[in-house]
Amino acid sequence: MGRLAKDPAASEITPEGVYMRRREFMRNAVLFTATSTGVGSTLLWLMRGGRVEPKPSERAGGSDASEQQLAIARRGSYTTDERLTPYRDVTSYNNFYEFGTDKSDPADHARRLRPRPWTVTIGGEVHRPQIIDIDQLLGWFPLEERVYRLRCVEAWSMVIPWVGFPLGDLLERVEPTSRAKYVAFTALLDAEQLPEQRRHVLDWPYVEALRIDEAMHPLAILAVGLYGKVLPNQNGAPLRLVVPWKYGFKGIKSIVKIHLTEEQPPTTWNLAAPHEYGFYANVNPAVDHPRWSQATERRIGEFRRRPTLPFNGYAEQVAELYARMDLRRFF
């Protein structure tokens, strides 16, 4: 391994003049630069998960409809006065797997989604089924601002000023039948607009559901905007569900269909990993995700983790919905 002699024989020493030859020095400098650049850029590429940078034209940006201000009739009840998560974070750190699984993918690719024209089909166990244009639907209800905590199942959280209306108001208007026990939601299925639907990371379209008493609870809203503006595409334009006491994945985005049923409908994450994601998915610090703890969360923009609250801090309002249920079993 080691050299036998401490000093190499004089004959082995490269004459300085030769060693310092300019041409060789230049060649080595070029090869050194090429090697370090090659190694460095390969590592940066792998760090991005082997993806190319998105074209700026695809990125959701300033000039879309999301700059439109919404007419807010009232500041709703149940509004928290905690510090709002900045608009930039709310609109650039998203889980919307139809655009990709990285948090930045939705903002990078959301331009493909066309939230107008848009129709929503409401049917199933209702007396007055509807196929309605989104703008007409917006005219039915005064818009409210609700500042809610959002707790993702991945143990991060935000505080978001949503604009929307209570889901219960819409359900009352279509008059559920006595057999309506659940409300099922279906998101858009269109690989042209939602390119990652070409890959089967999840079963598309994304579906979610609530029990009817959960859906009728005044905290559950359908959101059409945030920060006083039209909902950006990456946040689920034009219509999304917000159920603040449940993990974020219950908040289905870009809804095209609302269907009332007698039987418990399937839900996307529950189908994908039934032992990890339940139908109820109520925020619960006492029931860990099989792979990580749910006891604490990182509020986006904060350094230290904070304890997670039962029902995401809305226990006073919603705990009675689950009064006789074993929440470890019905997670």
Added chain:
Amino acid sequence: MHRAGPLPWLKPGVFVGSLVPLAAILFRAWRGELGANPIVQALNQLGLIALVFLVATLACTPLKTSFGWTWPIRLRRLLGLFGFSYALLHVSTYAALDQVLDWHAIWEDVTRRKFIVVGFTAFVLLVPLAATSTRGALKRLGYARWKRLHRLAYVAPALGVMHFTWRVKKDMTEPAAYALVLGGLLLVRVGIYLRSRPSAPLQPE
């Protein structure tokens, strides 16, 4: 007197290139460009780069035996030590920034969450490898023992891939890619081993 060997640019080039991910993470952190959840972003990227180096370390010998190149062997220790260093940064980021040295929570994680159990085990296995990476340590241990110890270099990246797989919520594409490359490299090793064994002549029955 320094005597330059062949390819004097190789090791310095790889060394500087290997520092690029760390520089990029620090630069983006300083500019506030690590996104809304910078700690988790840095944590994930450091872990991924550690895995890249550990897999790359295992590619050196197959490259030599398959193509006869000797230069990858000269990079092996450098790549392994970068793998260890990025793993150390990954673990430190987790403990100091993500968990803010909450030893109770860290203990719970390290003992109970299987993806952290395997990840932490991988890191622990790397410690003796890094500690015995010097020429002196090789001499002290003797080549046979040193080589046996450094077989852990196969185990650590395999555990690293498991750690990655169990961490991901649903999309397995990336962990699967690393598993595939790692599996391929291990297969080449098996091939080499089988060929190098003195082959007994087949006995007709």
